[in-house]
Amino acid sequence: MDFSVPKGMRDFLPQEMREREEVIDSIRSTFRLYGYAPFDTPAVEKMETLQRKGGEEIEGQIFKIEGGLGLRFDLTVPLARVCGGKQFSLPFKRYAIAPVWRREEPQKGRFREFYQADIDVVGSASAECEAELLACANECLERLGFANAAIKINSRKVLDALCEKIGVGEEKKGALMRSLDKIGKLDGEEIRKEMERKGIGKQEIDGVFGFIEGAKGNEKALAKIREIGTKKALEAESELSAVLCACKDYGITPQIDLSLVRGLAYYTGTVFEIKLSEDMGSVAGGGRYDSLISLFGKRLPAVGISLGIERLIALLREKRKESKGAPYTKVFVACVNEKARDYARKAAGELRSRGICTEIDLMGRNLGRQMEYANSAGIAFAAVVGEKEKKEGKITLRDLKSGKEKMVSVEEAEEIIGKD
Amino acid sequence: MDFSVPKGMRDFLPQEMREREEVIDSIRSTFRLYGYAPFDTPAVEKMETLQRKGGEEIEGQIFKIEGGLGLRFDLTVPLARVCGGKQFSLPFKRYAIAPVWRREEPQKGRFREFYQADIDVVGSASAECEAELLACANECLERLGFANAAIKINSRKVLDALCEKIGVGEEKKGALMRSLDKIGKLDGEEIRKEMERKGIGKQEIDGVFGFIEGAKGNEKALAKIREIGTKKALEAESELSAVLCACKDYGITPQIDLSLVRGLAYYTGTVFEIKLSEDMGSVAGGGRYDSLISLFGKRLPAVGISLGIERLIALLREKRKESKGAPYTKVFVACVNEKARDYARKAAGELRSRGICTEIDLMGRNLGRQMEYANSAGIAFAAVVGEKEKKEGKITLRDLKSGKEKMVSVEEAEEIIGKD
Numbered sequence: 001m002d003f004s005v006p007k008g009m010r011d012f013l014p015q016e017m018r019e020r021e022e023v024i025d026s027i028r029s030t031f032r033l034y035g036y037a038p039f040d041t042p043a044v045e046k047m048e049t050l051q052r053k054g055g056e057e058i059e060g061q062i063f064k065i066e067g068g069l070g071l072r073f074d075l076t077v078p079l080a081r082v083c084g085g086k087q088f089s090l091p092f093k094r095y096a097i098a099p100v101w102r103r104e105e106p107q108k109g110r111f112r113e114f115y116q117a118d119i120d121v122v123g124s125a126s127a128e129c130e131a132e133l134l135a136c137a138n139e140c141l142e143r144l145g146f147a148n149a150a151i152k153i154n155s156r157k158v159l160d161a162l163c164e165k166i167g168v169g170e171e172k173k174g175a176l177m178r179s180l181d182k183i184g185k186l187d188g189e190e191i192r193k194e195m196e197r198k199g200i201g202k203q204e205i206d207g208v209f210g211f212i213e214g215a216k217g218n219e220k221a222l223a224k225i226r227e228i229g230t231k232k233a234l235e236a237e238s239e240l241s242a243v244l245c246a247c248k249d250y251g252i253t254p255q256i257d258l259s260l261v262r263g264l265a266y267y268t269g270t271v272f273e274i275k276l277s278e279d280m281g282s283v284a285g286g287g288r289y290d291s292l293i294s295l296f297g298k299r300l301p302a303v304g305i306s307l308g309i310e311r312l313i314a315l316l317r318e319k320r321k322e323s324k325g326a327p328y329t330k331v332f333v334a335c336v337n338e339k340a341r342d343y344a345r346k347a348a349g350e351l352r353s354r355g356i357c358t359e360i361d362l363m364g365r366n367l368g369r370q371m372e373y374a375n376s377a378g379i380a381f382a383a384v385v386g387e388k389e390k391k392e393g394k395i396t397l398r399d400l401k402s403g404k405e406k407m408v409s410v411e412e413a414e415e416i417i418g419k420d
Numbered sequence: 421m422d423f424s425v426p427k428g429m430r431d432f433l434p435q436e437m438r439e440r441e442e443v444i445d446s447i448r449s450t451f452r453l454y455g456y457a458p459f460d461t462p463a464v465e466k467m468e469t470l471q472r473k474g475g476e477e478i479e480g481q482i483f484k485i486e487g488g489l490g491l492r493f494d495l496t497v498p499l500a501r502v503c504g505g506k507q508f509s510l511p512f513k514r515y516a517i518a519p520v521w522r523r524e525e526p527q528k529g530r531f532r533e534f535y536q537a538d539i540d541v542v543g544s545a546s547a548e549c550e551a552e553l554l555a556c557a558n559e560c561l562e563r564l565g566f567a568n569a570a571i572k573i574n575s576r577k578v579l580d581a582l583c584e585k586i587g588v589g590e591e592k593k594g595a596l597m598r599s600l601d602k603i604g605k606l607d608g609e610e611i612r613k614e615m616e617r618k619g620i621g622k623q624e625i626d627g628v629f630g631f632i633e634g635a636k637g638n639e640k641a642l643a644k645i646r647e648i649g650t651k652k653a654l655e656a657e658s659e660l661s662a663v664l665c666a667c668k669d670y671g672i673t674p675q676i677d678l679s680l681v682r683g684l685a686y687y688t689g690t691v692f693e694i695k696l697s698e699d700m701g702s703v704a705g706g707g708r709y710d711s712l713i714s715l716f717g718k719r720l721p722a723v724g725i726s727l728g729i730e731r732l733i734a735l736l737r738e739k740r741k742e743s744k745g746a747p748y749t750k751v752f753v754a755c756v757n758e759k760a761r762d763y764a765r766k767a768a769g770e771l772r773s774r775g776i777c778t779e780i781d782l783m784g785r786n787l788g789r790q791m792e793y794a795n796s797a798g799i800a801f802a803a804v805v806g807e808k809e810k811k812e813g814k815i816t817l818r819d820l821k822s823g824k825e826k827m828v829s830v831e832e833a834e835e836i837i838g839k840d
Binding site: 001002003004005006009010011012013014017018020021032033034035037038039040041042043044045046048049052063064065066069071078081082084085089090091093094099101112113121123124126128129131132135139246248249250251296297327328329341342343345346349352355356357358359360361362363364373376377 | 421422423424425426429430431432433434437438440441452453454455457458459460461462463464465466468469472483484485486489491498501502504505509510511513514519521532533541543544546548549551552555559666668669670671716717747748749761762763765766769772775776777778779780781782783784793796797
């Protein structure tokens with residue numbers, strides 16, 4: 001029989017879990033710092049709910065459960081379901097850090113069960129939201145040690161206005177956007193060819209590339225958008241300007257990138273993504289989706305950003321590859337012989353009551369093998385206890401790196417361990 | 421179309437989530453304090469893995485996913501799968517706090533998606549493990565404010581030895597145990613009748629009740645077990661004695677309850693449960709399962725305890741029903757007019773950089789409506805900023821409960837807020 005883990009899914013052993021918990025806890029506290037509140041939904045949704053967003057691509061990826069159910073493929077659709085059916089005091093600012101499931105072909109760094117870390121603002125159409133989301137996401141990265149991230153921003157409205165102007169109809173707009181999304185991954189010539197294959201005329205292609213390529217720098221990009229001249233273009237220009245202006249006060253400087261599309265069909269306004277370097281995929285992305293919630297019964301503007309938590313965990317592991325990662329346990333209480341077992345338990349209890357993560361021998365091992373275990377587990381200190389320690393109510397605290405040891409009270413031990 | 425949440429599942433709004441996060445964080449840190457390490461497996465397992473444990477009851481409850489997969493129904497089977505296939509340094513002490521899914525009929529307090537909080541020790545047959553697990557579970561309860569929990573303990577070996585002695589064969593043992601499990605829920609007469617219906621003879625029933633009823637107090641219970649006289653009984657007696665002895669050093673006193681069975685088929689030795697009061701179901705339960713991992717390829721003893729986290733959350737909510745629960749956000753930065761918006765963002769940034777959870781207006785509201793929002797959200801302080809504050813680089817900090825306010829620097833504000 002085959003008892004392996006399902007394809008594209010993973011078991012997380014303690015060391016990996018500590019890294020994951022560290023990243024998740026750090027992001028969670030940053031989300032709270034910006035006033036986002038926790039909000040969770042079940043892993044399982046009705047298929048009707050999951051299919052409501054549409055998009056064949058996504059639908060083929062749903063893990064279907066008998067009885068008309070399925071596993072969620074993102075955290076946004078469940079949020080939209082709840083907001084569509086329930087009355088909230090607005091703005092509703094929520095965070096969720098939770099797994100989602102997609103039946104994709106697994107590849108390096110891509111899994112069928114993976115975590116997303118999302119913040120969303122529901123109920124406000126203001127550019128303040130975009131600025132706050134970007135500031136918060138950027139701070140999440142900084143707190144994890146990733147400074148100087150590049151924030152890119154665009155608006156679906158710009159692309160809509162451009163298509164309208166150069167005469168790309170609704171039926172070809174999707175194909176055009178999917179090709180544009182490849183800028184930076186494929187070279188310009190290949191993308192042009194792909195567009196041609198999709199039946200987009202040479203003139204339109206020139207129009208699109210002419211528009212995108214001449215727009216280096218935010219001022220030039222905004223001018224280019226204004227040049228389109230339609231109502232939608234001017235709307236996009238004013239929204240992007242407002243986001244950039246508010247971002248300044250948060251100390252971040254997004255760059256307009258007119259080729260930025262973002263995959264999701266439901267974006268309606270600003271879209272953004274954050275990269276740590278040009279040659280690496282994005283570590284965060286999102287946008288405004290003012291029509292999604294109306295599919296579930298209520299008209300409410302909304303905007304969100306999702307941090308690519310799996311990639312961040314992998315990058316952090318990369319950065320720290322030399323360190324093995326210390327366990328949570330700080331002290332191993334080792335007992336010299338059977339007569340000291342009772343005292344070993346009591347000493348462990350006292351250390352724990354002081355908030356020190358403590359282990360004790362559960363295997364009935366002799367002292368030598370207990371010390372071997374503590375060393376191999378990477379625990380920083382051993383508290384050796386025998387009859388002498390028992391009599392005096394003390395422990396012999398040994399620093400397992402330096403080998404230095406000293407008989408001390410638990411109180412003194414706390415101080416020594418705390419300094420480590 | 422029906423966009424409700426699936427039957428028996430729940431959305432968790434912010435206030436509930438804060439309660440859940442508080443309970444989970446508290447339990448998690450207690451688990452770490454006792455040296456348990458985080459270890460997670462996917463929500464999805466192969467059906468072969470889930471079915472390996474056997475038991476028709478459980479199998480009917482699995483949420484089946486197309487492609488031979490299913491949602492896990494507990495956290496123990498996935499642990500056994502991993503331990504059966506991988507080499508760990510022993511003892512392997514793991515914690516997991518995660519959702520499981522069961523397609524049961526939902527009832528009050530019972531859901532189809534619910535969290536379990538488990539600790540397990542794999543690789544040791546020592547009674548030290550049971551004592552540590554019980555001490556840790558008890559401390560989890562104490563830290564949540566539930567003191568004086570009653571810990572009950574028994575051993576499957578006692579029941580096996582008893583059945584052997586009074587002549588209840590393997591084929592009726594299961595039925596007998598399921599009936600015994602109802603002691604405390606049904607009265608003795610009803611349980612006797614149920615046993616009779618199951619074809620257990622009157623003499624055997626008298627034997628069982630005679631054994632159980634005369635055993636009040638640990639000393640008497642241990643004597644009763646010794647009286648059985650078989651090898652298995654003496655083994656059980658010595659194991660239970662060892663657990664009780666080690667527990668003493670941890671300051672807990674489990675009571676032997678010879679009618680304690682626990683539902684799960686895979687227990688092989690000690691079983692235990694913790695109750696907060698006689699008339700309430702258990703809040704924790706577990707036992708030793710020395711044969712489970714061998715189903716997945718390796719002979720390893722193991723023992724674990726699971727905290728009924730959903731019940732604990734409900735009890736805590738009950739206890740605190742008067743309080744609305746404060747949000748994580750401590751300060752709302754309210755701006756007097758549009759000219760102060762830029763400064764409001766900067767002030768929010770400064771407050772956040774000091775670790776103070778801060779919100780800012782995202783709705784373009786006037787001052788009055790901003791204050792209404794802050795009040796209704798239960799935020800403790802408002803930082804009002806207008807042109808005067810902007811000029812002086814200060815904020816007017818208002819205590820929203822007392823209504824007192826004072827213009828202060830952000831540094832001074834930190835001190836005032838910290839004291840609250």
